[in-house]
Amino acid sequence: MPIRWRLTLFIALVIGVILLTLGLTLYLLIRGTLHKDVEDTATNRAEAVAQAIEGGDDLSTAPSDDDQILFDDSVAAIVRGKNGKVIDEFNLPAEGSAADFDVWRKALKNGQDASDKRVRLGDDDYYVYAVAMDPSARPARVVEFGKSYNETEEILEIFGTVLAFVIVAAFLLSIGGAYQLAGAALRPVDAVTSAASRMGEGDLSKRLPVANSKDEIGRLVITINGLLSRLETAFVRREEVLSRQRRFAADASHELRTPLTSISGHARMLDEWALEGDRETAHRSVGAIRKEAGRMRGLIEALLTLTRGDEDAPMEVGRHDLGAVAKEATETSGAADGKVSVEYVPGEHEVMATFDRERILQVASILLDNAVKYTPEGGSVTVGVEENNGSVALTVTDTGVGIPEDQLPLVFERFFRADAARAEEGAGLGLSIARQIAEAHGGTLEARSKVSVGSTFVLLLPGHKPGPHQGRRTPETEDPG
Secondary structure: OOHHHHHHHHHHHHHHHHHHHHHHHHHHHHHHHHHHHHHHHHHHHHHHHHHHHHOOOOOOOOOOOOOOOOOOOOEEEEEEOHHHOEEEEEOOOOOOOHHHOOOHHHHHHHOOOEEEEEEEEOOEEEEEEEEEOOOOOOOOOEEEEEEEOHHHHHHHHHHHHHHHHHHHHHHHHHHHHHHHHHHHHHHHHHHHHHHHHHOOOOOOOOOOOOOOOOOHHHHHHHHHHHHHHHHHHHHHHHHHHHHHHHHHHHHHHHHHHHHHHHHHHHHHHHHHHHHHHOHHHHHHHHHHHHHHHHHHHHHHHHHHHHHHHHOOOOOOOEEEEHHHHHHHHHHOOOOOOOOOEEEEEOOOOOOEEEEOHHHHHHHHHHHHHHHHHOOOOOOEEEEEEEEEOOEEEEEEEEOOOOOOHHHHHHOOOOOOOOOHHHHHHOOOOHHHHHHHHHHHOOOEEEEEEEOOOEEEEEEEEEOOOOOOOOOOOOOOOOOOO
């Protein structure tokens, strides 16, 4: 059963019980009041008749008499003497007799007034009140006075009919009102359902309508919209990750295909004729095979480094001098041929920080190797370290060709090379590895560059606190990128 009908029936049931309870209570109160009026009338008039008789007054039912105690078709009176003998009677209906009134026995026996709420006289029920009189006054001993319930029952019948009609009408109106109220309360739910049904599969950009943000349904819809927003973000990130993985796989395949093609070609040449016919060519082919195999090995090791870094491989974290690491990287850089000047500028004092020394040395070597690679002959590369607002920084600055501004955000992407003409000099993974190591330490790696002027790469590490992956170590492999 729909919630709307369940709410309607529940509300109607509650209202019906309330109406029935109030109606029954009201009916009983009115009934009690009317019956009490009958009883009070019978009691008062019985005492008035007794006083009139004791005072020697004559009783009459004539309309012209001043004493009109008995001038009412709904009342009847009997005056009895000793032993219940009827002395006089007034207004007894034709179908009734004095024998029907039997309350006098209690009054004579106890010498006190008595009453009976249900005495049948003719076609009507009477309330009878008997007054015990002073025996010394007159022969009369008891006055029985009865008041008919007939008018009261007629009034109650009319009132009950009207009350029942009102209750039924109110109950039917409550059903209609409850149905409309439930519909109004659930209308936002219908709107949410309709909006949700219009959402295409996987289309999480739409949001559900919020009719009233302060009620329960509004807060629920706001919560669902928040969930949809988070899901949309998660799906976007998932698509980005999948896209990067596909691009990564394609780039890796391309990078591996080139040396494999070269190795296959030289191997075929050796097998077919060079090994026996031309030893000089054979030696060159063997050298090319070794070079390409080394290139493949470097690429595979770089890929393993990235993979293990993605899996949060353990690091050996300790307290080290960043300047000593920069100096060591400078001394072992790829500028041994002297074409590019590489200089380490020492600071005034030690720059201590908490990091994995081998991994940070790897980062410094990658940055230096890239700087040397893209700096023309006669250029210079400068390495320095400094403290900066509680952090430590390793800076590598070159006077190389620079990086175009639109390509600067992409230099840390895997397999990206700003200078496509130098694709054979690296796989484009070095800066990706460097950034991954920096982030594993809770630091950052930033790049600033200007075409034909040079580039600056800054490794920023926490100075006094270890990174978020303290105690974890990335693989000790590097790619000159």
